[in-house]
Amino acid sequence: MSKKTWTTTVMSVGVAATLGMMASPIMVNAAATKPVTITIAFDSGAFSTQEVQYFEKLHPGIRINLVTYNSGALPAEFASGSAPDIIETTGSSLPSDVEKGLALNIQPYINKTKSVFNPKNFNPVVDQYRWNGKVQGQGPLYGLPKDWSPDFDIWVNKKVFKEAGVPLPSAIKPMTWNQVFADAKKITLFTGKGKLVRYGLDYYADGQAQPEYQLLSFQAQEQGVSLWSKDFSQAQFNNPKVMKILTQWVTAVKENIGPNSVNNDKNFFGSLFTSDKLGMMISGYWFSGYLRAAAPKTLNNYYMIPAPIYSAKYRMDPPASATGAYIWTGSKHKAQAWTAFTYFFGQKPVIDRAESGWGLPIFKNKMALVPQKTAWDKSILKVAKGDLKYADKLIRFNPYVDATSVNTVMTNFLTPVYYGKSTLQNAVQQIDGELNSLIQAGMSTAGN
Amino acid sequence: MVAGKTKRQFNRITLYIVIILLCLIFFYPAFVVFANSLRSYTSTSTLFFNGFHWKNYLLAVTMIPFGSYLLHSLAIAGISVIGTTMMSGVVGFGFARLYGPGKNVLFIIILATMMLPGIVTQVPQFLIYHRIGFINTYWPWVVGAIGGSPFFIFLYKQFFSNIPKEMEEAARIDGCSTFGIFLRIFIPVSVPVITTVAVMTFQGSWGDAMSPFMYLSSNMWPLATALISATYTLNGNANVVLYPVLEAAAIIFAVPSIITFFVGQRYLVEGIVTTGLKG
Amino acid sequence: MGQVAIEQSVVQKARPKIRLLPRKQSKRRALEFYLFISPWFIVFVLFGIIPMLWGLYLSFTNYTGYNFSHLRFIGAENYHLVFTDSQAMQALARTAVLTFIGVPLGVIIGFLLAVLLNNKVKGLSMYRTIFYLPAILPTVASGLIWQMMYQTDGGILNTLFGFFGMKPIDWMGYGMAQPSFIISGLWGAGGGLMIYLAGLKGIPQSLIESASIDGANYWRQFIHITIPLMTPILFFNLLMGLIGSFQNFLQPLLLTGLSLTGDPIQPIYLYMNHAWINIFVFDRFGYGLALLWVLFAVILIFALIVFWSQKYWVHYESGED
Structure with a gap:
């Protein structure tokens, strides 16, 4: 040992000892209560700081670090072990989160926390977070949704329908998709100079009346087909029934029945709807929360109807995906993470969210908490509750490719079709090819 | 003569008309943001004021932890401005006034890195920063500031090269060290170039949304990143963005940049003139 | 950047001086030189060179962001894919075309604005601020601005043109997206x-005066004195603009929406958008890095061509500085 190292060692031991002696009475105490920090990555504003403070008061040993979900940084965070403990996801991405080895199997924790998470008390949406390696909806739970909506329900603006002279749809019986497109076309009106008077239809994802992964999966499944082969190793957008749905949407874009990437209308769909420039808005129960805030005086002008169907024989009304969260498998404090998870997904915040009217709770016994003061509230809730019977048929998402990727690929190759620069046949072939190569990469990441 | 004078006056008037027209064209898009920042969030976009909802400005600073974002913006800008302005000067001085083997090659490397697309290093750099624990710290900015910026090193070098040798030699005879010469002789006469570099670094770091997006988690974000991530949502629903409030926030956010430019512009031109960038 | 040549000559002239110094002193001087430039050099090696080489290595693997534990070396497969990926090649051609139109136009307009303002006008600092404003507005503001401007229905431009009885233009459609961009x-x-x-200010007044005495009018002065003397600066901005433009990805994204993971429509789907989507949306890090290295090579080639071209149009003052 060289002289220099020797001195350094002696000194550091000495310093440590002195510090230790001086600090020991306090240090011991501090060590016992040194709080563990649990980082939660979620869309900003989803959890309030009051809720965090309340939790920290209940659990002095745990601090909550609330950060905005940032998908771009996640891969590097996973690789370096610095990812958040609880991470936002959607039902459409959950299987791929599990296959990438990111989402923790929380079934054992759930089983130990039956007082909060009683399986009999779950609404069907919870099954969206089950994955057994082959089928979504079966097997252990890998996370929970924070709330949900029957997202494909349609909001109707009575005034717009009346102005267009189109009869109002029934509030109980679902419309057929053909009816929806036909009404939308009838409602849509532009002035001679090409200025918008009113649109017929819009969909909340990206605010465009265009096909999107979740919506397309829903429409395919309603007809008993899937976008994927049984083992999810192949994309099958070239399925004739899927092609037919896509054709319908391409026509819708060409007929300009709503904001789309051709007319490039960036106006917020909520504003379009409340300013009576939009007849039908595909967005779930949560939209009632927006309407209560944005147009409290004209609520009676709007009502919600069930998700459209293809045939009266088969009806489903699932959430588009249900936003929720999982616990990261690499979390260093899984027990504390579970405590936090229990709180945010099972306790007080759940009640607060239900009362806000921006979503339906995942627990059956909390359904009564959503707003039902007025006749309008009650009528909307009645439709939502009616849908519940059909909410157990869930959309099945691909475990090897995440929802953002699928949407990016779809937009990429479908946009030229909207502009008449490519044929649907051609686009579908490109979509399948690109998705298959992404599936291959996803499978190799999963180690299959 | 009289005809010539009228003609000159006519030219002058045309000149002003052209300039003012151009100003209107260049300014109008920015004005649109301002006009829209005052509309109600339930209305669609407008090309002239259609309401004066000043409350949007209040919401802009109260709906999100604006103060915290602002502090992070200030910290990042502070580190970058102070560090980059100083260190680029030190390195620029080395290249302008000192000699050592390999100087030519090293200077050509600096010029080459100016041309190197930053993105080639950014992605691996991001992965490495994660591995060495630079994430959620200001270290990426500290390191960046220490290294200086190739363009500013170049500016400083040009500027320092033009300072007469006699001043330096006199100080050396008086027994001044090289660093002393740098501090006492070169820095005091370099106000224009220092201001130029400081203002340009401020603009760059204040407006940079990408690096914080990559290196920091959201509770450490500066305003630039927070605003681009559309944080003004109703009830935390990402589908419901309050654009007028976001526009109000963008206006507030732009004010410091505009002020620093307005105040610093005189030095900016002077700084660039004296660096002899004219070639 | 004609500086390079000038610098080299300056340094070379300085060399004999060093040899005249006593040996010890020259060694000390060299040491001081290295000390002064060390901050840049150390950071450059640690956080410039090393990441670059590591990135180069990763571009030869199947790295997808989640598979560090079982990374596979796959040779030049990623590079092969770059050249067979029709989207990448089309995007590269598109980027090149937009660069060669947009960058020179930008240089010319910026230069003409400066020439206008160089006429001893009143209120100079205000005009300067207004013309410079777009460069200092936050990205989010520019994004919001152009989305509102280009919207087909109820958009600012179409509403304005509507006052003159024009039909709405589909600004961000296939036909107009590139001009709009x-x-x-x-x-x-x-x-x-x-x-x-700054460059215009640096033009010696004596040159202009002697030209006026010779009877040259404004245009002749402009063509024969101002432009030639400004060519080095025009060249510099052209080169920097070119390098920046090939790396542009934020502008198409902002025109499309505010999302950093967005997908611009084809006419403005640039090469960097393709790389960005592959890395941050598809998690194809290895492939994305290969895309970036190819871009690096392309930029280098074009930069060298522009460099080579300067002997035909860039005017350098001969003689001593």
Whole structure:
């Protein structure tokens, strides 16, 4: 040992000892209560700081670090072990989160926390977070949704329908998709100079009346087909029934029945709807929360109807995906993470969210908490509750490719079709090819 | 003569008309943001004021932890401005006034890195920063500031090269060290170039949304990143963005940049003139 | 950047001086030199060279962001894919075309603005601020601005043109997206204003005066004195603009929406958008890095061509500085 190292060692031991002696009475105490920090990555504003403070008061040993979900940084965070403990996801991405080895199997924790998470008390949406390696909806739970909506329900603006002279749809019986497109076309009106008077239809994802992964999966499944082969190793957008749905949407874009990437209308769909420039808005129960805030005086002008169907024989009304969260498998404090998870997904915040009217709770016994003061509230809730019977048929998402990727690929190759620069046949072939190569990469990441 | 004078006056008037027209064209898009920042969030976009909802400005600073974002913006800008302005000067001085083997090659490397697309290093750099624990710290900015910026090193070098040798030699005879010469002789006469570099670094770091997006988690974000991530949502629903409030926030956010430019512009031109960038 | 040549000559002239110094002193001087430049050099090696080489290595693997534990070396497969990926190649050609139209236009407009303002006008600092404003507005503001401007229905431009009875134009459609993209880029042309103004100020007054005495009118002065003397600066801005433009990805994204993971429509789907989507949306890190290295090579080639071209049009003062 060289002289220099020797001195350094002696000194550091000495310093440590002195510090230790001086600090020991306090240090011991501090060590016992040194709080563990649990980082939660979620869309900003989803959890309030009051809720965090309340939790920290209940659990002095745990601090909550609330950060905005940032998908771009996640891969590097996973690789370096610095990812958040609880991470936002959607039902459409959950299987791929599990296959990438990111989402923790929380079934054992759930089983130990039956007082909060009683399986009999779950609404069907919870099954969206089950994955057994082959089928979504079966097997252990890998996370929970924070709330949900029957997202494909349609909001109707009575005034717009009346102005267009189109009869109002029934509030109980679902419309057929053909009816929806036909009404939308009838409602849509532009002035001679090409200025918008009113649109017929819009969909909340990206605010465009265009096909999107979740919506397309829903429409395919309603007809008993899937976008994927049984083992999810192949994309099958070239399925004739899927092609037919896509054709319908391409026509819708060409007929300009709503904001789309051709007319490039960036106006917020909520504003379009409340300013009576939009007849039908595909967005779930949560939209009632927006309407209560944005147009409290004209609520009676709007009502919600069930998700459209293809045939009266088969009806489903699932959430588009249900936003929720999982616990990261690499979390260093899984027990504390579970405590936090229990709180945010099972306790007080759940009640607060239900009362806000921006979503339906995942627990059956909390359904009564959503707003039902007025006749309008009650009528909307009645439709939502009616849908519940059909909410157990869930959309099945691909475990090897995440929802953002699928949407990016779809937009990429479908946009030229909207502009008449490519044929649907051609686009579908490109979509399948690109998705298959992404599936291959996803499978190799999963180690299959 | 009289005809010539009228003609000159006519030219002058045309000149002003052209300039003012151009100003209107260049300014109008920015004005649109301002006009829209005052509309109600339930209305669609407008090309002239259609309401004066000043409350949007209040919401802009109260709906999100604006103060915290602002502090992070200030910290990042502070580190970058102070560090980059100083260190680029030190390195620029080395290249302008000192000699050592390999100087030519090293200077050509600096010029080459100016041309190197930053993105080639950014992605691996991001992965490495994660591995060495630079994430959620200001270290990426500290390191960046220490290294200086190739363009500013170049500016400083040009500027320092033009300072007469006699001043330096006199100080050396008086027994001044090289660093002393740098501090006492070169820095005091370099106000224009220092201001130029400081203002340009401020603009760059204040407006940079990408690096914080990559290196920091959201509770450490500066305003630039927070605003681009559309944080003004109703009830935390990402589908419901309050654009007028976001526009109000963008206006507030732009004010410091505009002020620093307005105040610093005189030095900016002077700084660039004296660096002899004219070639 | 004609500086390079000038610098080299200056340094070479200085060399004999060093040899005249006593040995010990020259060694000390060299040491001081290295000490002064060390901050840059150390950071450059640690956080420039090393990441670059590591990135180069990763571009030869199947790295997808989640598979560090079982990374596979796959040879030049990623590079092969770059050249067979029709989207990548089309995007590269598109980027090149938009660069060669947009960048020179931007340089010319920025220069002309500076020439206008160089006429001893009143209120100079206000005009300068307005022309420079687009360059200092936050990205989020520019994004919001152009989305509102280009919206087909109820958009600002179409409403304005509507007053003159024009039919709405589909600004961001297939036909117009590229011109719209270039226009929104030209809005930022004032970004080079300060450098041009500085250059114009640097033109010796004596030259202009002697030209006026010789009877040269404004246009002749402009063509024969101002432009030639400004060519080094124009060259510099052209080169920097070119390098920046090939790396552009934020502008198409902002025209499309505010999302950093967005997907611009095909006419403005640039090469960097393709790389960005592959890395941050598809998690194809290895492939994305290969895309970036190819871009690096392309930029280098074009930069060298521009460099080579300067002997035909860039005017350097001969003789001593």
